[in-house]
Amino acid sequence: MSSLIALPARARAHLNAADVSLARGGRPVLTGVDVTVSPGDRLGVVGENGRGKTTLLRVLAGTLAPDSGSVHRAGTLGVADQEMPSGDHRTVGDLIDVELRQVRAVLRDFEAATLALAEDRPGAGETYAEALAAAEAIGAWEADRRVDVSLAALGAVADRDRPLAELSVGQRYRIRLACLLGAGHDLLLLDEPTNHLDASGLDHLTAKLREHPGGVVLVSHDRALLSDVVTTVLDLDPTSDGRPRVYGGGYAGYREGQRAERERWETAYRDQQNERHRLAQDLSAAQNRLSTGWRPEKGTGKHTRATRAPALVRAVHRRQEELEAHVVDVPKPPLRFQLPDLATFPGATLLRADEVTVRGRLTGPASVLLRSGDRLVVTGPNGSGKSTLLAVLGGVLEPGTGSVQRRRGARIGLLAQESPQPSRRPAFEVFEAAVGRRVSEGRLAGSERIGLGQLGLLPSGAAHRPVRELSIGQQRRLDLAILLAARPHVVLLDEPTNHLSMALVDELTDALGATGAAVVLATHDRQLLRDTAGWPRLAVS
Known part of the structure; x- marks a missing residue:
């Protein structure tokens, strides 16, 4: 048995990728990726959808070979993909055994070594010492207890006789995650681990990752998890030289470094x-x-x-x-979000809702009073009626009881959680048609009209593609563009961070904090709640 196995995870965990590149269908997915993860390192991997985050995780795990470059690993590896196969005949216990197979193997080796020692076989003493050290290094005897603790904390099914086929994808995912957190692996590679977790589960995951003695590679869009956990960030989004960037200083260092990098890029391109x-x-x-x-x-x-x-x-x-x-060798930088000037009615009440309810959807009476510049965050558990309240405020839904008054001439815009059925028409035509209707109906002055490109939400290539061919995130950007082009006096946003990139969410949050319009947010996003900690709250239940 290797002496390396006997070392604690803090000493043996190591992962190194050098100049890794990979293409699919002739399109570069990863280009020149350099990554080093040592004990105590928690690397966050970020980037827009389609930038190769999941692909990189598979390359690091060894399940996908890069076209060029090298990957070296030392220590045991635990991997959580986004995909979770069900298995028709296995039970919860079977899944736990699969995820703890290394623990089981170490314990079998220890039992065999113990038996050899008892029988006084030649070399049994040295074999026993190595087997004991290997078991102690991963806390093998405590692994099942650690899994049980994580199963309870993540709200996962703990009945080991329960067939997996009876469980939802979310339940199976939580069981596997609990196993990974309890197995004592040296290296953890996790792809969007906050999927299917509630608030208590998120707290448990955060604590376990922060105390993990080995190395962690974390692919996530969850800004709160990244802020709380990572020590370093690898950004796969485009850069001026086409290579990924690594930022130290945790998530805050990444945000500051990315902002400075973006400003240098824009300056060089402009020059x-x-x-x-x-x-x-x-x-x-x-x-x-x-x-x-x-x-x-x-x-x-x-x-x-x-x-x-x-x-x-x-x-x-x-x-x-x-x-x-004079060769222009600096590529054009990515779009930067530009919030248009939103209209205001200083001092006037724009919208007032008194004791509104909707049967079966919003049971607790809710009241809201909004003037220009007001801010409000609507909070509450799933199913409490947050979306229903915003729909009532936006005039999409009539209240069952109570009343809603809106100032004459006040424009109220609502961004719903889900995009409408995607059109076959190009995105820019859908945008122009929506804005044109408002102008022709007299709800928007011609002088207030702006073009899709002025908002910095969709690049030209995406703007000229049919909406149905856009990604969910791009469709969400189009929805936001149509809303803001109407120059609303009141902006109602239902889970606005859904499907949007972290960079855009940060830009949007800053812009909403500075606008003169009234803004109402309904969100579960922990980082957005932190960023708007100074805004008034309305809890619905």
Whole structure:
């Protein structure tokens, strides 16, 4: 038995990936990824949908070979994919045994070594010492108890005779996660582990990851988990040189570093564009001088004017060479969200709801009073009526009891949790049609009309594709663009972070905090709740 196995997880866990690249269908998915994870490191992997986060996790786990580069691992490995197969005949106990198979193997080795020692076989003492050290290194005798603790904390089924086929995907996922947290692995690779977890489960996961002595690689969009857990962040989103970036200082360091990197990128791109524009203007001016140099005015000595031609020709050629030599090697930066100026009615009551209820959907009477600049966060468990209340405020749903009053001329915009049925039309046409209707109906002045590109929510390529071909996140961005283009006085947002990238959520949160419009949020997002901690709360139940 290797002496490395006898070392505690803090000493033996190590994961290194060097210059890893991988393409699928001719499209680069990973390019030049460098990652090192040592004991005590908790690496967060972030990026937009489709940037290769899950692919990278599979490469690190060894289930997918990169096209180039290398991956080296030391220590035991526990992996949680997003996908969770059901298995038709296995039980909860079978799944636990599979996830704890290494623990079971170590205990079998220890039992065999104990028997050999009792029978006084040659070399039994050394074998027993190694087997004991291996079992102690992973706390093998406590593994099942640790799993039971995590099963209870995650709200998972603990009955080991229960068939997996009777359980939901979420239940099976929580069982596997509990096993991984209790198995004592040196390295944990987790893909969106907050899926299917409630508040207490999230707290347990956070605590277990923070105290894990080995290494952790965490793929997640959960900003609160990243903020609470990670020590380093790998960002797979596009950069000026096309290579991923690694940021130290935890999630806060990542946000600060990414912001600085983005500003440098935008500055370099702008400087190159400005320089190319200047060179083009110089060439145009030189060409104009050459043209006028060949057309002397009447009564002047054309031979005198003609002698200037060679110098002007040389100037034109020089400017052409300078322009051709100026290569714009900094790619255009990603879009940055721009919140339009939203309308206000200073001092006036925009919306008032008194003791509203909706039978079967919003049982507790809720009251809301909004003026320009007001902020409100609606909280409550699933099914408590948060979405119903926003629908009532937005005029989409009539209250069963109580009343709602809206100021005449006040524009109220609602972003629902789910996007409408996607259209076959291009996104920009859907956007223009929605804005055009508001203008023609007199609900929006023509001078207030803005284009889709001005909001920084969809790149040109996506804007010209049919909505039904866009990703869920891109459809969500289109919904947000249509809402904000209406210049609402009251902005109602139902779970606004759903399907949006972390960068956009941060930009949106900052913008909403500064706008003069009234803003109401309904959310479970822990980081958004933290970021809006100073906003008034309305708890529905």
